[in-house]
Structure formats: C-alpha cells, structure tokens
Amino acid sequence: MENANKSNMEENDKEDGVELIEINVVNNDDKAEPKTVKDLFSDFKASDESDYEPNDHDATDTDSDAPLSKRMKTKKKRSSKRDLLDNSLDDSKKKKHYVQKYKKEWETIPSVRPWISESIHGAHYFYCRFCKKDYKCGKTEIFKHMSAMKHKKHLTSTSQSAQNKFMFRGLLCPVITPFVKSRNKEVNFKLIGPYAKFLKACGVKGILLNDVAGEGMSLTTDERKQLLEFWSDICKEKNQFLMVQVGGAPLKSVIDMAIHAERLKVGAIVLMADLYHRPKNHLDLIRYIKIISDYTDKVPILYHHYPKYTQLYDIDMSAFLLDITGEIESFVGVIYSTNDLQDGLTALTLNPEKYVVFMGTDEVMLGAVASGFTCIMGNSINILPKLAESICQCIKDGEIKSAQASQNLLKKAIDGIYGNGDMVACLKAAIGIMTNLPVDTVREPLQTLWDGTVVKMKNKLHEIGII
Structure with missing residues (x-):
C-alpha cells in the first residue's frame, strides 16, 4: 500500500512538472571504531616523499616488484613525425603506470616487521611506527626508508631508551x-x-x-x-x-x-x-x-x-x-x-x-x-x-636431566599446594609452612584455609621431600 501511494505521488509530481530528488543524509557522528593504533592518538597525513637521501649509487627504479620491462632503463629516442602520428591514433596502447599495493607478506621480514603496518590512507601506502608517518608502497621504497637517517635515529633512540629504562x-x-x-x-x-x-x-x-x-x-x-x-x-x-x-x-x-x-x-x-x-x-x-x-x-x-x-x-x-x-x-x-x-x-x-x-x-x-x-x-x-x-x-x-628433575619436583609441590583451595590462600599457607611465619590469613572475600587443610598440605610437602 505504501509503495502504491509513493508511485501515485511520483506520477502526480511528474504531471505537475516537479522533479523528485532523493537526498541521503550521512550522520558524521557515527564514526567507525579505530582499526589501527594510529586512529587513537593523532591525525596522520600520507606522504608521497621519502625521507631517504639518495646518492649516485642508489637505484632509480620505483619498485622491485614491478615487471622487469617496466623497470628497465632505456635510452630516449628522438620522436619522429610517424611516431607522434601513431601515438595520437592509438591511445589504448599508451604505457600504464604500475602502482604497488601493500602486501601482508612484508610483515614477515625480520628487519621490517617491528615497525611496518598498513596505512589508514589506503592500500598504496605503508605506515612506519617509529617515524609515525605514511609513505608510498613498494619494496624498494621500504628499504630506502630503512636507510634514511631519520628512521635510523628513531630506531636507535627507541631501542636504547627502552634498554636503559629497564635493565632487570x-x-x-x-x-x-x-x-x-x-x-x-x-x-x-x-x-x-x-x-x-x-x-x-x-x-x-x-x-x-x-x-x-x-x-x-x-x-x-x-x-x-x-x-x-x-x-x-x-x-x-x-x-x-x-x-x-x-x-x-x-x-x-x-x-x-x-x-x-x-x-x-x-x-x-x-x-x-x-x-x-x-x-x-x-x-x-x-x-x-x-x-x-x-x-x-x-x-x-x-x-x-x-x-x-x-x-x-x-x-x-x-x-x-x-x-x-x-x-x-x-x-x-x-x-x-x-x-x-x-x-x-x-x-x-x-x-x-x-x-x-x-x-x-x-x-x-x-x-x-x-x-x-x-x-x-x-x-x-x-x-x-x-x-x-x-x-x-x-x-x-x-x-x-637435572633441569627436568627439578621441574618435576616443582610440579609435585605445586599440585600438593594448590589442590587445597584458592591459589592465594594456598600460597600463603605454604609460605607459612616454609617460614614458620603466621602469614596464612587472607582478606575477604577470599577464605583462609582451615587448620586441618594446612596440616594436610604440610604432610604432602613432607612426603615429596620439600620439607
């Protein structure tokens, strides 16, 4: 019935010369949940430029994964009138640009895995966690970025600071x-x-x-x-x-x-x-x-x-x-x-x-x-x-063999201790047995082990040779 009324309204509007325009309202408040850690803290902008400073020995190919024919260096030939005419007649034979997409397999490379991730800017970019920046994809671009002084500086400072802070x-x-x-x-x-x-x-x-x-x-x-x-x-x-x-x-x-x-x-x-x-x-x-x-x-x-x-x-x-x-x-x-x-x-x-x-x-x-x-x-x-x-x-x-013997003895002790109730209550009772200190009391809602259970635990530890 509703569809029939809608179609009648559309026909009446057409007769009156009125054109119906359907407007889809997008609610910007309904934001998608963050899919990467970058979405949580900052706004990131993709960069088409590399931090790498090239020298005379660097390769100039854009991507090592591109077809060989796309990456071969060729000498520029002088364009003839016939070549220009052929190019203008057949636009379908123009050379296509090869664009590399992000590959999950790059994350398996040991030297790359700690810092690379997918970019929120699309499949043609990768993100560096250390530099907090997005770059155009390509295996060559990735290894060039690894050689950049900025990346090396971030990598070194990050590793050294972590090691200096926690030495235990x-x-x-x-x-x-x-x-x-x-x-x-x-x-x-x-x-x-x-x-x-x-x-x-x-x-x-x-x-x-x-x-x-x-x-x-x-x-x-x-x-x-x-x-x-x-x-x-x-x-x-x-x-x-x-x-x-x-x-x-x-x-x-x-x-x-x-x-x-x-x-x-x-x-x-x-x-x-x-x-x-x-x-x-x-x-x-x-x-x-x-x-x-x-x-x-x-x-x-x-x-x-x-x-x-x-x-x-x-x-x-x-x-x-x-x-x-x-x-x-x-x-x-x-x-x-x-x-x-x-x-x-x-x-x-x-x-x-x-x-x-x-x-x-x-x-x-x-x-x-x-x-x-x-x-x-x-x-x-x-x-x-x-x-x-x-x-x-x-x-x-x-x-x-000695290590295995020690682990087996440890397991017997653990089974003899934790088989009597809650982990914390059992642990405190066992410490009390080993040290003769009255530390077996736990705070509610946990329950302190009964004296009979503690005696049972003590006998078990004596049986396996712990005490």
Missing part, C-alpha cells in the same frame, strides 16, 4: 601481603621484615608488589601506597629490584598510584587491564596504557597479561606489541601469566631489542628457560626460589 633480568617474586588475624584484617607490617629477610636469604633479587598474589585488588589505595613505601626502603637496603602493580582500581586511583610509584623511583610499574570496563580489543588496551603513561613518562611500564584472572582471552598480544611500538616510549614489556608457551615465545621474539617478556607461570618454567626466556616470574619463588634457580642454572650448563 632474572627471577621475579610476586610477594604476598600479611594481614592481622582480626575482623578488619589490617596489613601486618611487622611480618614484612622477617618475610623479606627470608626472600633475600634465598637469593631473590626481584620483587613484584600488590599483584594478584599480593591481594592488591583487595587493598585500598592508601594501603597500597603504604606498602610500597615500606617495601621501597627494604629493597634499597637489600639491593633488590622493586616493581609495583598499580592496576585493578578506578582509573583515577591507578594514575594516583602510578605517580606515587614514579616519585619513589621504583624500577617499573605493572598494569593490569581495568577489571570492570574491560578493553574490547588490543587497541582499547593500548589507549588505557597511554592515558596512564601521559602522567608517568619517566618510569618503565609493563603490562601483566593474566587472562585466567582478567578474563581477557581474546586480546591478540602479538598485535598489541606491534601496534604499541613507537606510541608509548615508556612501555617496555609484558608479564605473560599463561601456560601457552608458544604464544609467549611469539611475543618474546617479536621485538626482543625493545621489549622484555616475562614468563609468569611455574608449570612451564623449564620450557620457558630452554626457549630463551631470561625473565621468569612465578609464585613458587616465594616458597622454593632455589628450585627455580636450579632449573635456570641447569639449562644454562646444559644439564637437561
């Missing part, structure tokens, strides 16, 4: 937070000294504060600051490298804690994604880190990838590390708390000169060290740091 390599211990056995479960600062002394005696050189094992998300902002100040003095005295996790709180509080950490000159701050407003993709995550880095440009930043805890299983970490390159100078790496060793190894080899990657699970410690990881974080370092150190040293010395 080795075993990193995510420390727990002791609480008083009371209704309010206040932080028990009296137990931190003996606990820190135990870790130092075991050779622990790296400390991670207020992470998942430290119940950082159950602490107030003031408590987290007080703990950092307390541990900062301890680490300076014992010459330990201190890192602090500041995520898992409202963004304003995260920024406040990050500024506080920078003021105390910690070795690095660690971020976890917002646990309520979770990022939709890796670009969302980069934007979140960028906001915080704008307030703390002097302290190195790492991201803690812990999908089991954050539920962010769909974040592409390879794309994350590629797209964050050149955008956040203070970002230096990732803590990879997942059993997916292959995925972690991909992240490790993506840009090793700029980014450090920690393998953060005890179960794959042997495989991680054998695969080339020099940074290891594990909860077991709280309990059995010498066993973790033995795995690393045996791999270094080529004693594979």
